[in-house]
Amino acid sequence: xxxxxxxxxxxxxxxxxxxxxxxxxxxxxxxxxxxxLPWPQVPFDSVGSVLEASGxxxxxxxxxxxxxxxxxxxxxxxxxxxxxxPALKMVAISRGGPVNVDLDAATEAGVVVSFAPGRNAQAxxxxxxxxxxxAMRRVGDGSAALHQGQWRGDYYTYPNAGMELSGNTVxxxxxxxxxxxxxxxxxxxxxxxxxxxxxxxxxxxxPAGVRIVSLDELLTTSKVVSVHxxxxxxxxxxxxxxxxxxxxxxxxxxxxxxxxxxDYSVLPAMLQSGQLGAIALDVFDVEPPPANWPLLxxxxxxxxxxxxxxxxxxxxxxATIVATDVARFIEGQAPLHVAxxxxxxxxxxxx
Numbered sequence: 001x002x003x004x005x006x007x008x009x010x011x012x013x014x015x016x017x018x019x020x021x022x023x024x025x026x027x028x029x030x031x032x033x034x035x036x037l038p039w040p041q042v043p044f045d046s047v048g049s050v051l052e053a054s055g056x057x058x059x060x061x062x063x064x065x066x067x068x069x070x071x072x073x074x075x076x077x078x079x080x081x082x083x084x085x086p087a088l089k090m091v092a093i094s095r096g097g098p099v100n101v102d103l104d105a106a107t108e109a110g111v112v113v114s115f116a117p118g119r120n121a122q123a124x125x126x127x128x129x130x131x132x133x134x135a136m137r138r139v140g141d142g143s144a145a146l147h148q149g150q151w152r153g154d155y156y157t158y159p160n161a162g163m164e165l166s167g168n169t170v171x172x173x174x175x176x177x178x179x180x181x182x183x184x185x186x187x188x189x190x191x192x193x194x195x196x197x198x199x200x201x202x203x204x205x206x207p208a209g210v211r212i213v214s215l216d217e218l219l220t221t222s223k224v225v226s227v228h229x230x231x232x233x234x235x236x237x238x239x240x241x242x243x244x245x246x247x248x249x250x251x252x253x254x255x256x257x258x259x260x261x262x263d264y265s266v267l268p269a270m271l272q273s274g275q276l277g278a279i280a281l282d283v284f285d286v287e288p289p290p291a292n293w294p295l296l297x298x299x300x301x302x303x304x305x306x307x308x309x310x311x312x313x314x315x316x317x318x319a320t321i322v323a324t325d326v327a328r329f330i331e332g333q334a335p336l337h338v339a340x341x342x343x344x345x346x347x348x349x350x351x
Contacts, residue, residue: 001029001030001031002028002029002030002031002068002069002330003030003031003032003033003065003066003067003068003069003087004017004018004021004030004031004032004033004067004068004069004070004071004326005032005033005034005035005063005064005065005067005069005070005071005072006018006021006032006033006034006035006071006072007034007035007037007055007060007063007064007070007071007072007075008034008035008036008037008072008073009036009037009038009039009040009054009073009074010036010037010038010039010040010041011039011040011073011310011315012073012094012315012318012319013036013315014032014034014035014036016315016316016318016319017071017094017319017322017323018030018032018034019319020316020319020320020322020323021071021323021326021327023323024320024323024324024326024327025323025326025327025330028327028330033063033064033065033067034063035055035059035060035062035063035075037054037055037059037072037074037075038054038055039054039073039074042054043287043288044074044100047076047078047100048076048078048079048080048102049078049079049102049105050076050077050078050099050100050101050102051099051100052074052099052100053074053075053076053100054073054074054075054076055074055075055076056076057076057078057080057081059075060075060076060077060081061080061081061084061085063075064081064085064088065085066087067085067087067088068087068088068089068090069088069089069090069091069092069326069329069330070085070088070090070091070092071091071092071093071094071319071322071323071326072091072092072093072094072100073093073094073095073318074095074100075100076100077091077100077101077102077105077106077113078102078105079102079105079108082102082105082106082108082109082111083109086109088109088111089110089111089112089329089347090111090112090113090114090326090329090335091106091111091112091113091114092113092114092115092116092322092325092326092335093113093114093115093116093322094115094116094119094318094319094321094322095115095116095119095318096115096116096117096118096119096120097115097117097230097339098113098114098115098339101113101339103339103340106340106343107340107342107343110343110346110347111343112329112334112335112338112340112343112344112347112349113338113339113340113343114322114325114329114335114336114337114338114339115337115339116317116318116321116322116337117177117337118177118321119309119314119317119318119321120178120308120309120311120314120317120318121177121178121181122181122311122313122314123308123309123310123311123313123314124178124228124256124308124309125178125179125181125182125185126181126185127256127282127307127308127309128178128182128226128228128254128256128308129182129185129186131226131254131256131280131282131302131304132165132170132224132226132252132254132280133165134280134302135252135254135278135279135280135300135302136162136163136164136165136224136252136278137162138155138160138162138278138300139302140280140301140302140303141155141299141300142155163223165186165189165190165191165224166189166190166191167190167191167192168191168192168223168224169191169192169193169194169221169222169223169224170186170191170192170193170194170222170223170224170225170226171193171194171195171196171213171218171219171221171222171224171225171226172193172194172195172196172225172226172228173196173197173215173218173225173226173227173228173229173238173239173261174196174197174227174228174229174230174257175195175196175197175200175212175228176197176228176229176230178228178257179195179197179228182226182228183195183206183207183210184207187207187208187209187210191209191224192209192211193209193210193211194210194211194213194217194218194221194222195210195211195212195213195218196212196213196214196215196218197212197229198234200212215238215243216246219243219244219246219247220246220247220248221248222247222248222251223248223250223251223252224251224252224253224254225239225247225251225252225253225254226254226255226256227239227254227255227256227257227258227261227262228256228257229257229258229261230257230258231257231258231260231261235260235261236260236261237260237261237262237263238261238262239253239255239261239262239263240262240263240266241263241266244266244270244275244276245275247275247276249274249275249277250274250275250276250277251275251276251277252276252277252278252279252280253276253278253279253280254279254280254281255280255281255282255283256280256281256282256283256308257283258283259283259284259285259286259287260285262285264284264285264295265285267279267294267295268294268295268298271295271298271300271301276300277300278300278301278302279295279300279301279302280301280302280303281295281301281302281303281304282303282304282305282306282307282308283306283308284306287306288305321337324336325337329349332348332349332350333349333350333351334349334350334351335349
């Protein structure tokens, strides 16, 4: 009998974890401890030593109990949790990175931590392109006006008309799983695609119509820029007053990645001057943005509440990726996506 703590939330439900584990380990017998964390109705936050977590350490300790495996999207796994749950040997996080796990504490406790890269890549890529189209074609402004009883025929005048993806140059900052899918979709629209990614090998062969360039060339050439990079000390505020000033006048900016990649304080002035023609944002410097946030109610701004990954397929895919690694762990094999590989030999896992 294997005891698993399924610490879900209102997106990746505990039942999705349970169903995926049973489907991928049909020969095993399981007991589940279940907990539903309050996200997304309650925004995630820092908990103890970890970031972007939902619930409390005591919630997790009570739910994990004597379980040897825990699966979750957002539960905080801190030193306090590991100290209180000595039976725990694996934590599987259904996200692109286990930022809600104290990896040092997990390693010290002998707990292997796995994660789920690429779980929302398709959803996030499709959403980013949708945001581009919404910003370029004034979908948000037109919809808001019509809801308020205004028929904005002036949006069809030449000065106010939008632009097409076809024949335009789109710059992608970041060319990981999401950026690659975005590039493929854009090529189907007949857009030219420029890519800046310092972690990409210069020798990599890219599809026709996609080129690797420097950040400066991308910014000075692209009429549309979409951000798909990971947030790191090097990428923090990679888009700021200096770099955004390099864009062609009237460029469109899309950020569906991380708020910290963009200096939001400079955006109102750049919209006012016309340096930026439109902005579409799914992530923010503060989430949720406060009531006096300067871009709220602003024309040429499309805003969504961090929805890029919000598809049923993402939740199901995340649970399946996690369950695959759980099945491997139960069979004595190393998970496919390990964040603290030093633990594997201590647990006797086969690679």
